[in-house]
Amino acid sequence: MARAVSNRTKTLNTIVAGTLGFLLFFPILWIVVLSFKTEENAIRAPLEVLFSSGWTMDSFSAVQARSDYFKHFSNSVIIAVGSTVLGLIIAIPAAWSMAFVPSKHTKNVLMWMLSTKMLPPVGVLVPIYLLFRDFNLLDTRIGLTVVLMLINLPIIIWMLYTYFKEIPGEILEASRMDGATLREEIIYVLTPMAIPGMASTVLLNIILAWNEAFWTINLTAANAAPLTAFITSYSSPEGLFYAKLSAASVMAIAPILIMGWFSQKQLVRGLTFGAVK
Amino acid sequence: MGRIQLKQVQKKFGDTEVIPPLDLAIEDGEFVVFVGPSGCGKSTLLRLIAGLEDTTSGLIEIDGADATDTPPAKRGLAMVFQSYALYPHMSVRKNIAFPMRMAKMSKEEQNKRIEAAAKALNLTDYLDRKPGQLSGGQRQRVAIGRAIVREPAAFLFDEPLSNLDAALRVGMRMEISELHKKLDTTMVYVTHDQVEAMTMADKIVVLQAGVIEQVGSPLELYRNPRNLFVAGFIGSPKMNFIQGAEAVKHGAQTIGIRPEHIDVSTSDGAWQGTVGVAEHLGSDTFIHIHGIDGCDPMTVRAPGDVAAKHGDTVFLTPQTTQIHKFGADGLRMT
Numbered sequence: 001m002a003r004a005v006s007n008r009t010k011t012l013n014t015i016v017a018g019t020l021g022f023l024l025f026f027p028i029l030w031i032v033v034l035s036f037k038t039e040e041n042a043i044r045a046p047l048e049v050l051f052s053s054g055w056t057m058d059s060f061s062a063v064q065a066r067s068d069y070f071k072h073f074s075n076s077v078i079i080a081v082g083s084t085v086l087g088l089i090i091a092i093p094a095a096w097s098m099a100f101v102p103s104k105h106t107k108n109v110l111m112w113m114l115s116t117k118m119l120p121p122v123g124v125l126v127p128i129y130l131l132f133r134d135f136n137l138l139d140t141r142i143g144l145t146v147v148l149m150l151i152n153l154p155i156i157i158w159m160l161y162t163y164f165k166e167i168p169g170e171i172l173e174a175s176r177m178d179g180a181t182l183r184e185e186i187i188y189v190l191t192p193m194a195i196p197g198m199a200s201t202v203l204l205n206i207i208l209a210w211n212e213a214f215w216t217i218n219l220t221a222a223n224a225a226p227l228t229a230f231i232t233s234y235s236s237p238e239g240l241f242y243a244k245l246s247a248a249s250v251m252a253i254a255p256i257l258i259m260g261w262f263s264q265k266q267l268v269r270g271l272t273f274g275a276v277k
Numbered sequence: 278m279g280r281i282q283l284k285q286v287q288k289k290f291g292d293t294e295v296i297p298p299l300d301l302a303i304e305d306g307e308f309v310v311f312v313g314p315s316g317c318g319k320s321t322l323l324r325l326i327a328g329l330e331d332t333t334s335g336l337i338e339i340d341g342a343d344a345t346d347t348p349p350a351k352r353g354l355a356m357v358f359q360s361y362a363l364y365p366h367m368s369v370r371k372n373i374a375f376p377m378r379m380a381k382m383s384k385e386e387q388n389k390r391i392e393a394a395a396k397a398l399n400l401t402d403y404l405d406r407k408p409g410q411l412s413g414g415q416r417q418r419v420a421i422g423r424a425i426v427r428e429p430a431a432f433l434f435d436e437p438l439s440n441l442d443a444a445l446r447v448g449m450r451m452e453i454s455e456l457h458k459k460l461d462t463t464m465v466y467v468t469h470d471q472v473e474a475m476t477m478a479d480k481i482v483v484l485q486a487g488v489i490e491q492v493g494s495p496l497e498l499y500r501n502p503r504n505l506f507v508a509g510f511i512g513s514p515k516m517n518f519i520q521g522a523e524a525v526k527h528g529a530q531t532i533g534i535r536p537e538h539i540d541v542s543t544s545d546g547a548w549q550g551t552v553g554v555a556e557h558l559g560s561d562t563f564i565h566i567h568g569i570d571g572c573d574p575m576t577v578r579a580p581g582d583v584a585a586k587h588g589d590t591v592f593l594t595p596q597t598t599q600i601h602k603f604g605a606d607g608l609r610m611t
Binding site for chain 2: 177179188
């Protein structure tokens, strides 16, 4: 039976939830508003900004004129997709072995992997920076792809592990009895059954890699800089480029926002780590 | 061909010995049932034969060749699992085709065998459905279909009927028996249900705690159980065991008498007791009787028209030729 809730409580809940939702969404909304204003209008008081006349696309063309958006965009795509694919190649066998041939140390290994996410990234900035310098990886896409893959690998493995755990072991044993080799077992039986879980994993990790700012900003200069570094280049201590900074931000988040919008269902599954079916 | 021989096969999980070294020979074309209470190691034994578990020591031979370290796919055996273990993302046709696809068999041959299996198992109309759209019995038949198209040396069944309801179970039991008659291939079947074991087996292997208690034909086990465990496990309702003065009279520690070998009378007999519960099945009446020395309650199988009810006094007489005698060590006395 559904819990009885009075209409008054329902209205109140709706108002509270709506307000909270609006507050959370407001910064993004404000960035979009600012991006369509001139620089001088953008630094006025909020209400004046909103009602000031003159909506313009000038900021966008100025941003595109100053820096090549599409170069940064393609860097972002390559790094985000590349690190996710590379991560999957390593994570699938890792998750497979932990889910189907667990040892008494499997839980510890999983916890250890998760624990690396608790370390502040800045703690390993110096060694990674030096490694990058010595191996000539600074400002390269391949270097960033590898680092972002490593950063997200624990999450990819954890997610795949939980999805694989849901697949009954007897089905894999049946495929072994049916003559499938390990490779065939993974390709024909395990992967098709884990496709929904893998899709959520891929989506979530593309988003995480797309938005990753610490390493992308610190390890790139111009060539490999993705959209996160592109936004940063418009932030200045004087705050005179609000409109352009907003335009750059809108251009950077738009693709991932659109992708996220169309894949909401898969994402929810991914974020709840397989708890919602 | 499908002769399976286990020689001193042992299985340990860590320090726990699940199966102490045992020997067993399964002849070509035989229907062998492993039966025993849950946790007796019967499924583990089957998985050792399948190759899904590694032996700790000992030798497994299939058709005379050492298969101890052969991977499951190369043993030429097919297995039907308790949970059916169908591939949920494949249609029935693809499920049945999967082992042939793995064996790189030609498409024409695959289709020929799929059609034949589907016909034999009444699955022709369901070939393009997914397993999720089938009933339990149909799923089990798909699992069997997937096993027969390979023409394996032997079939392994791991409690294949325990997920089905009672009526379906009886039907499938017969279908599997008929399949065995038709294919004449070795079948090894694991169950905890002694009725399944009795009705299907050529040879029953009774297991307890990983140890083979007795091997024999169903009637052999019924008539000459080697020890108390087998005597109590085979037969339904269970054999009555009587200890104390009555057993001593027969020169034994324990005597056993099956419910169907006791005559009931309302006027006179060897033992006297009162009816506790009478289960009227129509064809039979199972009467549970209290108040008999050394055995409480004693179960008696009487004809369906016996009008016993709670509290009635009855007299029982065992058929003397049907009394089983067991010594202090639990073994049958001859």
